[in-house]
Amino acid sequence: MSDKDMKGPATRLVEAGRRKDWTRGIVNPPVWRASTILFDDVAALRDGVKHPDDGLYYGRRGTPTQWALADALTALEPGAAGTTLHPSGVAAITTALLAVLEPGDELLMVDSAYEPTRAFCNGLLRKIGVTTRYYDPLVTGDAIDALFDERTRAIFMESPGSLTFEVQDVPAIARAARARGVVSLIDNTWATPLLFPAIAHGVDVSILACTKYIAGHSDVMLGSATAVPGVFEKIRKMGQGLGHCVSADDAFLASRGLRTMGVRLKAHETAALEIARWLEAQPLVAKVLHPALPGTPGHAYFKRDFTGAAGLFAFAIHGDDAARVRLIDSLDHFGIGFSWGGFESLALPIDPERIRTATRWVSPGPMIRLQIGLEDPADLIADLAQAFEGTAQ
Ligand SMILES: *Cc1c(COP(=O)(O)O)cnc(C)c1O
Secondary structure (H helix, E strand, O other), rough: HHHHOOOOOHHHHOOOOHHHHHHEEEEEEEEOOOOOOOOOOHHHHHHHHHHOOOOOOOHHHOOOOHHHHHHHHHHHHOOOOEEEEEEHHHHHHHHHHHHHHOOOOEEEEEOOOHHHHHHHOOOOHHHHOOOEEEEEEOOOOOHHHHOOOOOEEEEEOOOOOOOOOOOOOHHHHHHHHHOOOOEEEEEEEOOOOHHHOOOOHHHHHHEEEEEOOOOOOOOOEEEEEEEEOHHHHHHHHHHHHHHHOOOOOHHHHHHHHHHHHHHHHHHHHHHHHHHHHHHHHHOOEEEEOOOOOOOOOOOOEEEEEOOOOOOOOEEEOOOHHHHHHHHOOOOOOOOOOOOOOOOOEEEEEOOOOHHOOOOOHHHOOEEEEEEEEOOHHHHHEEEEHHHHHHHOO
């Protein structure tokens, strides 16, 4: 490990990506808006063509504003070669998959994956001749080895899973993949590299919807893929081939968000755990799914591998959909909407049983996902309490 890797995570969050040749001594990397980059003469232009990724070349390849963010995200994943930026989290996922798969290959996809990830596998990947086999997120031991067959070229994880929060045995899956020359990828959006540095745990590609905790203020769409040597270059080439670029303004906002992500995640964690434990004691609540709570599938892996929890979890209620709708509609402090990772709390009805194919999801009742924001937890609990009272009547 280099000195850089050994700094504490909070220090890395503050210092990462602020190279002086990019910031010119300004604390934050300035917003460099650019399409055309001017060369001094034709010789300089011809020289630039030989090294398009080594400096200012053309706006689509980025400016120090985007490079500073990519550099910072790489610094959070010890062992990574680099990071590519994409216009959304979904774009990062689809680009990474396209970069490592060829027609005729098979992809192993976790059954708890984010729904648009599945849609891409069942849509475009299928159309170009890549088959997807879904697998149980809780696969362990010998069953992991049994997943792979000779056409398997990549295995995709998401831990904890979208909506259902199972924590996977990521190190074991990554190890089995690497032993076979299969590329392992993870959607690491929930934990971020701060709570789970995926590359250090043996994964080849760590993907983030920076839209969530990195930007952290519900005002940016952005994705990233951080990868080991050899895979990083493939993803960069695919992203450039697809014409992906992100605006300097969005990259700036994400860099700015990153600086406070450590304290934000701690606040999200503390408040969400307090609320999850309070929910467990409510008669109307049938089950709480939070990776840090015993009883959530994969909790032992969470305790072994993660350094903390984020602020997104789910619970099931006793009752029907009408009771669920009444409950959500009567909340005052929780917005109703997609996405998460911002400063504001959100509530969402979720139905994971409709999505699965490799495993059956059985819930004791209708489910609600909560994103716990940075409000006072006491206000959020009081809000939930009044909503439960109204719903129970
Ligand atoms: C939101 C989300 C994404 C997609 O990110 P976008 O920036 O909205 O495209 C991917 N994975 C997970 C787990 C998400 O929650």
